[in-house]
Amino acid sequence: MVSDPTCLHHFFKAQAEKTPTRLAVVSREDEKDYSELDRESDALSVYLRQHGVSPDDRVGIFMEPRAAYIVACIGVLKAGGAFMPLALESPENLLNNILETSKPTAIITTEQHSKRLSPGPNTHVLLIDTDTTWREISVEDRHLAISRHNLAFVPYTSGTTGDPNGVMQTHEGMISSYFGRYDFSSYQVGDKVACNIFFAWEFLRPLLNGGTVYVIPDDVVFLPRALLKYISENGITEMLFTPSLLQGIMNSVDADVLRADFKSLRVVWLNGEVVSGSLREQALAVLPASVRLFNTYSISEAHDVCTVELKSSPSDTSEVCPVGLPMRGVKVRVLPEGKRNLATDGTGELYIGGLGLARGYLGTAGMNEQKFVHVNGERYYASGDLVEIDHRGMVTVIGRNDSMVKIRGYTVYLGGIEETLRRHCDVLDAAVTVEGDDPNNRWLLAYVSRKPESTWG
Template sequence: MTISDTRAEFPPVCTHELFERQVARTPDAVALSFGTRQVSYRELNERANKVAHHLRERGVGPNVLVGVCLERSPEMVVALLGVWKAGGAYVPLDPTYPPERLSFMIGDAGTRWLLTEEKCRPVLGSLSAEAIYLDSGWPLLEHQAHDNPAPVAHPSHLAYVMYTSGSTGRPKGAMIVHSGLVNYLWWAIQAYAVGPGHRVPVHSSVSFDLTVTSLYTPLMAGGTVELLPEDAGAQNLVAALQRTGGHGLVKITPSHLELLSKQVNPIHVPGMARVFVVGGENLLAESLQLWRDLAPDTRIINEYGPTETVVGCCVHEVRPEDPTSGPVPIGRPIANTSLYVLDPSLRPVPPGEMGELYIGGAGVARGYLNRPELTAERFLPDPFSDVPGATMYKTGDLSRYRADGILEYLGRIDDQVKIRGYRVELGEIEAALAAQPKVWSCAVLAREDESGAKQLLAYVVARDDARPDAGELRSFLKERIPGYMVPAHFVFMDALPLTPNGKVDRKALPPWTGETAGAEKGGKPRTQTEQALAAIWCDLLKRDSVGVDDDFFDLGGDSMSGIGLLIQIKSTFGVDLELAGLFDHLRLSTLATAIDTLALEKIPSGSGDGSSEREPSNYP
């Protein structure tokens, strides 16, 4: 085990107090941009103060949880800061989550108040929490004082509770305190050189801790947060980076980086960003080649860290001499952080040997909300710390130290996986799938496709020969778990293989062969466009065939494969579609019709060859 001395000073304040200090320094600087709308530090602070005074009148104070269910907008940031300024802690609630999941999170957190907007009303249903609408209800807040409320929270109090997938079938909320968050942000501002004038895009959900880096480092350092509109993939991020360039910090997952590499015009690569911070998934050096070749001055940093230890606790900056293939190391600990590689008896293993990674230091969460047994299992007394009462987090990640003290990530011990940066417990998906009345038993695995991307694969044994189809199962799951947790493919079996002790033998589960369950919906493709489009679908979705009434997303497509579909449509047919437009044409036949229409619009009028009356046959 290698233990580095990472001790460093950081302000003994709450997170919002760092923001208030910045407001005093640069009140008229632009804090937020959202389309054509710009919000100064002064305006953002005053609007957050009004929310804070309103919440405090309702009894919000230290360790009191307030739900925040808002799409990306200035109002979302106003809400988050307002909760902190009132002294409370927020629970981020993604409006795209199924109502059942949102209801569970609100009930589990015991939130009495919910900051939201009218457009979120349908997904919130009938909740016990009191909804405070920051759009239609703003007149009720307008009369509140605009000055900073007197501070009541302490750095040891909760900043937020963020829910992650749970192996028992229900999400679990990690309790993050202000001191741990401030330690990370204070370190990140310096390590990533974030300062006045730097623009940082925010393109991910506030329920994803990747957003913490993008949102708060610029606000604490005088930069500008560029809030990007909601989209199904990362198209708004790609557009923003190509449109303006010169971003200070861009926080993305490896999946986002791959999409960016496929879509970006190479002439825009140099100067697009000063720093790419990549986190959430295992990073491969192969995916960095474009940036290392064309933008050698852009810093690329691999950041590792579970939600339970505040976003990031370990980093490695890619150097010119680093290998161009294979996994990128996760590096060395950040300030006030200890990383231990231990054997099952909690003894350090020598450099070069594999062990489980444990994390100690300032960023370790308080534990899981309302889960004392799980907290005791994952948050252990830190025997290597001289701080009384210090704990270390048991990550479940396998790792090893190299001889030079750099840490390498080697995979998971348990059934937890990362899908597009989101942490997913396979047990939660299995529990949701098992609740489907036609399912007798099931198992879920994550398999890598030819490109190295992970896809979820569900194995299903039907009840009493009443086999559901994949679309029925997918629709059932979409009502209960987030879309990124819904399996891409379903394999129907007569029985699941078992080990001698009666457990599911996951190693004996067969690979998915790409066979379509049942006949193609609507029959086989007929026109040339449908046939060419079907071939693209089969290639992307790894299927033998598709029908004209099949739905791309019901067949296992997602926002990432949707981007690939748009790229191939442009290459094959010479037409441009937006990802949002793809959702308007989910069936193969309707998408083919849209392609034909766009192709005809490109043919000059009056050409005299009758091309406007025939089916397009030659694609650019």
């Protein structure tokens, strides 16, 4: 029995002991109840320890989202390691760069995908679909010295440099973020949570609290009608969308069809991009009247930061929706342009502190010193995102700090121009770039995409 859970896998095992026969994961290839997922990940953890995995070691995960992916990640956590997702769409030179810098102790992949990898001589490779020896291992019931401060998750992000940076997330940071989300919406018996977007971030949260994860196939998630059919036929109750994905679905499918196919949804999360007021209104018009629609701001270096329920936010369709108040255990501050001291409200770069903060970047001391800073004895991450924080602490993201440019002596915020263009009744989206190599002769170029009902010729 798990008496005092402190790590992610402890919370999972406690849930598995509570609801052993409840479905935990359903994918195209397989489905597993909580006891099966617990038993298989236990066996895999022993196998990984036998092949050298110990606390804080990285283990690469290189396969499409599926039940085996989840077994792999939980097995890594139980072995004391940190699971490190490797994107299938990454070019081979980028993959090999990541493997060279991260030095994973092991990689879990499939026979098909293993051909694209060139791991070092000290990295053990498990082909989880063809090598079944790990399934036959008897599980050892022994205590591992793993604490909430150990690494759990190492996602790679390009950041602002263009080079991949491994972000070292701890058990404590992820647990804090997950329980912060539970404050807004926990799980009921029978909840079915569809996962694909930000899969490595999203699949574990339902499993710590009794939800059933439905793995959306990669060949379904970006096809509006196929995705709607998946949601409807499986009775999905919760899903995360990027705003552009939801917008694309709403632009492609008749509203009455959307209402029929969305009727099972109880909770919808929007994440990864700015949410416009017009998208909010469109979504609420086709989602069930009882749905809870959340806008959430997350960042690799601090996991989930802010959340707001959009039904309670302003309804002006010309404005950007806020991302909400800081979640439990999160502290936000703003650094106004030209200032040295952090403020609790105003406009400027967002600084994030609290329990969700990552340990730092893997093997990049210079980046750590630049981005993870200490202010008045407290540690913050300088996000590079431009925000407005009002007197209540409500955060609205208005762009990137690196989108401020100098044009003929004037400081110009590209995101502000883009948002002004989006307010035009015929404009669906907009992007603004700076053209010209001569610093004294630069100009702005705007690109716009029009709405389907636009009257433009």
